[in-house]
Amino acid sequence: MKKALIASILLISVVVIVLVIRLRGGGMAHIDGIAIVEVTTSTGIIKLQTELDTPDLFGNKIDTDDLIALVSKRNRKMKGKPEVSYRHERTRREYKVMLAAWLLGKVKEPKGFPHLLELAEDPFFVMRGCAVCALQSFGDRRALPTLIRILREKKPCNGFLVPAIGALGDNSAVTPLIETIPISGAKEAEEILKAIEEITGLSLVEVRKEWGLVYYREKHAAFLTFMRSWWQKNEAKSRNGRAAGGGTL
Numbered sequence: 001m002k003k004a005l006i007a008s009i010l011l012i013s014v015v016v017i018v019l020v021i022r023l024r025g026g027g028m029a030h031i032d033g034i035a036i037v038e039v040t041t042s043t044g045i046i047k048l049q050t051e052l053d054t055p056d057l058f059g060n061k062i063d064t065d066d067l068i069a070l071v072s073k074r075n076r077k078m079k080g081k082p083e084v085s086y087r088h089e090r091t092r093r094e095y096k097v098m099l100a101a102w103l104l105g106k107v108k109e110p111k112g113f114p115h116l117l118e119l120a121e122d123p124f125f126v127m128r129g130c131a132v133c134a135l136q137s138f139g140d141r142r143a144l145p146t147l148i149r150i151l152r153e154k155k156p157c158n159g160f161l162v163p164a165i166g167a168l169g170d171n172s173a174v175t176p177l178i179e180t181i182p183i184s185g186a187k188e189a190e191e192i193l194k195a196i197e198e199i200t201g202l203s204l205v206e207v208r209k210e211w212g213l214v215y216y217r218e219k220h221a222a223f224l225t226f227m228r229s230w231w232q233k234n235e236a237k238s239r240n241g242r243a244a245g246g247g248t249l
Helices: 002-023 054-058 064-069 090-106 110-119 126-140 141-152 160-169 170-180 184-198 205-211 217-237
Strands: 035-043 044-050 060-061
Touching: 002 217, 035 054, 035 064, 035 090, 035 160, 044 060, 044 090, 054 090, 060 064, 064 090, 064 110, 110 126, 110 141, 126 141, 126 160, 141 160, 160 170, 160 184, 170 184, 170 217, 205 217
Parallel strands: 035 060
Antiparallel strands: 035 044
């Protein structure tokens, strides 16, 4: 049973990665080819090109109210044992929820925004990661306080949280990013440095040259102290001095 659960999580993780590639404009082909669907939103009808199983799961004409119903917390509880097979009822429903979140983010449905915020705090890390990507696609900076809280609580989101904060973030996100630089893990640390650069417009090239990888482990505390000082000196130079909670990108 434990092996089946792990396999199911891995399968759903792959699905989320495909969804994220679509959110970020990637061109990965899907075995079901390209389809055009009509999504009815609260502001009109949007024709959307998708390489996913959208018509198979939702039909060619989709109403965002139906997507919201899927993503809604009260309807999201999964029943049955997780299985490896995509065609298994629970796995298929999880996939539908993730795809529904992707669609809501893609069409920027205003009524779906609070439900995506709820999904971002789902107990299942795969769901959280999918919601975070949808919020990044949505482009509404009101999501930033929730994303920063998830960051501070160190809830895993399949590696999608820091890039989303980098894309949506303002100066309020820099200190939390600095405080979560890991004691080891070059990839995770580099993602945080890139997010800080994206938010502020300031280069950290010289910081990388000076510190290299020596800030890990025994130098970690010293590096955090250095980065706090760096931000205190450079905050006024940041291009992104917005207050959190305002505006759509």
